[in-house]
Amino acid sequence: MHYESRNNEGSVLPKVGFPTMPKVTTPPPGPKAKAIVARDAREMATTTKSQPLAIRRGRGCIAQDVDGNFFLDFAAGVGALNTGHAHPRVVEAIRAQAREFLHFAGTDYYYALQADLAKRLNGIVPIKGSKARTFFTNSGTESNEAAIKLVRHASRRPSILAFLGAFHGRTMGSLALTASKKVQREGYLPMLGGVEHIPFADCYHCPYKLEYPSCGFWCLHILEEEYFPSLIPPGELAAVFAEPIQGEGGYVVPPLPYFKELKKILDPHGVLLVMDEVQSGVGRTGKWFASEHFGVKPDVVATAKALGSGLPIGAAVYRADLDWGVPGSHSNTFGGNPVACAAAMATIDVIEGEGLLANAAKQGRLLRKRLEEVQEDHPRVGDVRGIGLMQGAELVKDPRTRARDPKLRDAVVEEAFRRGLVLLGCGRNTIRFIPPLVVTAAQVDKGVEIFEAALKAAEKRAGA
Numbered sequence: 001m002h003y004e005s006r007n008n009e010g011s012v013l014p015k016v017g018f019p020t021m022p023k024v025t026t027p028p029p030g031p032k033a034k035a036i037v038a039r040d041a042r043e044m045a046t047t048t049k050s051q052p053l054a055i056r057r058g059r060g061c062i063a064q065d066v067d068g069n070f071f072l073d074f075a076a077g078v079g080a081l082n083t084g085h086a087h088p089r090v091v092e093a094i095r096a097q098a099r100e101f102l103h104f105a106g107t108d109y110y111y112a113l114q115a116d117l118a119k120r121l122n123g124i125v126p127i128k129g130s131k132a133r134t135f136f137t138n139s140g141t142e143s144n145e146a147a148i149k150l151v152r153h154a155s156r157r158p159s160i161l162a163f164l165g166a167f168h169g170r171t172m173g174s175l176a177l178t179a180s181k182k183v184q185r186e187g188y189l190p191m192l193g194g195v196e197h198i199p200f201a202d203c204y205h206c207p208y209k210l211e212y213p214s215c216g217f218w219c220l221h222i223l224e225e226e227y228f229p230s231l232i233p234p235g236e237l238a239a240v241f242a243e244p245i246q247g248e249g250g251y252v253v254p255p256l257p258y259f260k261e262l263k264k265i266l267d268p269h270g271v272l273l274v275m276d277e278v279q280s281g282v283g284r285t286g287k288w289f290a291s292e293h294f295g296v297k298p299d300v301v302a303t304a305k306a307l308g309s310g311l312p313i314g315a316a317v318y319r320a321d322l323d324w325g326v327p328g329s330h331s332n333t334f335g336g337n338p339v340a341c342a343a344a345m346a347t348i349d350v351i352e353g354e355g356l357l358a359n360a361a362k363q364g365r366l367l368r369k370r371l372e373e374v375q376e377d378h379p380r381v382g383d384v385r386g387i388g389l390m391q392g393a394e395l396v397k398d399p400r401t402r403a404r405d406p407k408l409r410d411a412v413v414e415e416a417f418r419r420g421l422v423l424l425g426c427g428r429n430t431i432r433f434i435p436p437l438v439v440t441a442a443q444v445d446k447g448v449e450i451f452e453a454a455l456k457a458a459e460k461r462a463g464a
Contacts, residue, residue, distance in 0.1 A: 018059040021446055022072040022420030028052065030067025050425075051417055058085025061439050063422065071417075074435045074447050075424045079247075079279045082306035083350045084436035090309045093346035097339050106136065106336035114336045117345050121303075121317055124288045124348070128273075128297040131320040136336030138312045140278030140304035141169025144241070146316040147274050147300045148173045148192075149330050154322040155272065157238035158193075163200040164207075165249030165427070168241060168276050168302075177241050180248040180427070196232055198222065200246060201254035204383045204394065205402065217261045224265060234269035239299070244290035247279035250427020251392025253385045259294040272299040272322075278314070279390075282306035283351045283437050286361030286388035293387055309347045313340035356437040363439050364388035370448040371433070378455055380408060391433040392426065393451075404429035408458055415454035421447055 029037060029052035036054040056066045061084055063073045076082065083090055097113070106114045118134035125132060135150075137143045152158065162168065162177040169178060176192035178184055185191070199207045199219050208218055228234050240262065246252040259273075266273060275298040280290035282303065291298055299322065304314025313336070324330055351357060368386065371393055375381040382396035395412065397403040406429045413423045413431060426432045435447065 019062055019070050020060065020440070020443065021070075022062070022450070023070040024418070024420045026067040026069055028065065028067070028069055028418060029054070030065070030069065032066040036066065051413070051422070053417065053422060060084040060087075061436050061443050069420065071420050071422050072435075072443060072447050072450070073422045074433050075422045076306075076434050076436050077310060078305070078424065079284065079434050080305045080308075081310055082282050082284060082437045083309045083347055083356070084438040085310075087309060087346075087350055087438075089350050090343055090346040093342040094311065094339055097342035100338075102339060103334070103337055105333055106338070106341075107331045107333070111338055113338055113341045113345065117336075117341045118315075120345070120348055121315055125301050125303070125317040126289055126291050126297045127301060127317060127319055128299050129319045129321070132317055133320045133323050135316045135318075135330070136341075137304065137314040137316065137332065138334050138337075138340075139169075139314050140276070140302065141171045141174045142332070142335070143278065143302035143304050143314040143316045144168045144174040144177065144274075144276060145171055146330060147239075147241070147302050147318070148177075150300060150316060150318060150322055150324065151239040151272050151274060153324055153329060155238040155270070157236050159232060159237045160195050161232065161237060161240045161271075162195060162197050163242060163246070164197050165200045165202065165246050165252060166197075166241070166243060166276075167246070167248035168243075169278075180246075180250075196227070198227065200242075200249070200252060201258050202246075202250075202252045203255065204252075204385070212255055217255075217258065220258070220261050220265060234271060237269065237271050239272035239274050240266060241274045241276060243276045243280065244294055245280045245285070245387065245390060247432075248426050250394065250430040251386055251390065251432055252427075253387060254294075256294055259291070259296040263296055274298060274300040274302065276302045278302055278304045282347070283357050283360055284388060284390045284434065286357055286364055288357065290387060290390070307347060308340045308343040309350075311340045311343040313337065313344050351437065354438070359439075360388045360437045363435075363441060363444050364391065366441055367391050367433060367435075367444050367448070370444065371451075374448060374452045374455065378452070378459070380405065380459060381455070386433075389433075389435060389437060389439065392430045393433070394427070394430045396429065408462055411458035411461060412451070412454050415457045416450055419450045419454060421450040421454070423451070 033054040054066045063071045122132040167180045168174040176195045300318040371384045379399045383394040395409045397405045409429045
């Protein structure tokens with residue numbers, strides 16, 4: 001695959017070849033990468049860095065590090081690069097807008113690009129009712145913060161319900177909803193008040209030790225049987241926040257009727273449903289938004305990550321009748337930044353124009369099939385699950401007990417990196433596979449081939 005770029009006058013520059021497969025010539029991390037890692041450790045805040053990958057440039061599904069190694073990127077900027085690295089149409093849209101103006105506070109003033117993008121989002125995001133509105137943000141956590149304020153303001157109810165295993169962000173409002181890892185909340189108590197959690201439909205690790213479908217969705221009906229009568233007055237519950245597929249919680253996919261069943265419980269009480277599609281949206285699962293697979297239209301959808309193909313932009317899209325309607329009740333400075341809006345418009349154009357929804361569905365089926373083939377030969381792969389190009393492989397100590405094995409997971413990620421494949425963990429012991437939506441069948445095959453080699457090496461190290 002070759003990419004072209006343009007100079008400042010808009011003329012096409014010569015095409016530059018870029019490999020479509022990984023090539024490791026210097027054992028990573030190489031000397032240049034090590035120097036950057038060391039400097040980062042001296043100067044930067046402690047965050048979530050886990051791999052010593054120092055990127056120089058990227059194209060499509062390939063990232064090149066500063067030592068000249070080429071990696072097959074199955075992490076996609078933590079799900080932010082659905083159109084791949086440096087898609088030429090996105091890059092050109094960014095350049096074109098940057099030449100006009102960089103910023104003009106779209107919550108206070110007007111520019112056509114922002115309204116045009118909102119119109120397109122209102123048309124593709126699955127929202128209950130006939131009319132939607134959009135509030136622009138800079139990130140997923142800001143989109144969820146906006147949703148928290150919106151549902152409380154619209155309903156005049158104080159309580160919110162979320163799920164164990166959920167990840168909705170790290171700012172103080174969204175953090176109260178987040179419940180995927182202890183470290184994310186440790187040291188920040190007390191949380192925002194009025195938030196309760198119940199177990200999610202993690203059928204591989206059912207907290208009630210039941211089996212679907214004979215369980216009758218007890219994990220939901222416990223709301224009616226236990227929570228509403230004793231803990232959460234439904235008349236004071238503003239909304240339920242949920243990820244259609246839990247991301248940081250371990251790529252947990254509930255049964256397809258799950259959210260319809262949830263709506264049956266919520267609707268009689270006027271409780272709103274907010275879907276956090278920050279990681280699962282913008283084509284990741286083969287549809288624009290994962291909610292569509294479950295046959296529900298939420299009242300609010302939070303999106304971000306891949307919306308700008310790497311530029312920071314997010315949105316809360318919601319039923320028009322929920323709108324604040326009061327100037328100044330909620331606002332920001334950089335939400336809907338014109339350059340980010342240009343990137344988002346180009347992102348939508350690319351996904352539509354290049355058939356990336358269909359490709360995500362097609363390559364997702366292949367990825368799932370190949371991972372299940374690995375599972376057949378490696379019992380330590382306890383579960384394979386996902387939709388489209390949002391797949392997870394859970395590693396266990398024993399498939400009979402389903403005991404989690406985070407050490408094996410981390411070792412596989414490390415071994416894959418040394419072989420030229422970028423992977424990310426999620427949950428306590430799951431590996432996520434989220435390549436850009438431009439991924440080819442050959443790249444899927446190569447990625448799973450490297451994953452299996454890494455798994456064999458990690459199992460050998462562990463004495464499995």
